[in-house]
Amino acid sequence: MTTFENWSLTAQFAQVFIGLLQAGLIFYGIRVMDRNATMRAADSERKHEENMTALKELIKRTGGAK
DSSP, rough: HHHHHHHHHHHHHHHHHHHHHHHHHHHHHHHHHHHHHHHHHHHHHHHHHHHHHHHHHHHHHOOOOO
């Protein structure tokens, strides 16, 4: 093989490696975003429940709707 062919083959392997690395990073980023979205949804649900409990207590203390 000529020098050019050797360098060309090396560059092709490097491109494959970089492509696999990019795909891995994208997959990791999607997993992190999914985990964060799940945590935000759970936090939002918890806050909603706290607010509803506080509202029910307030209504109970003030005698409710008249």
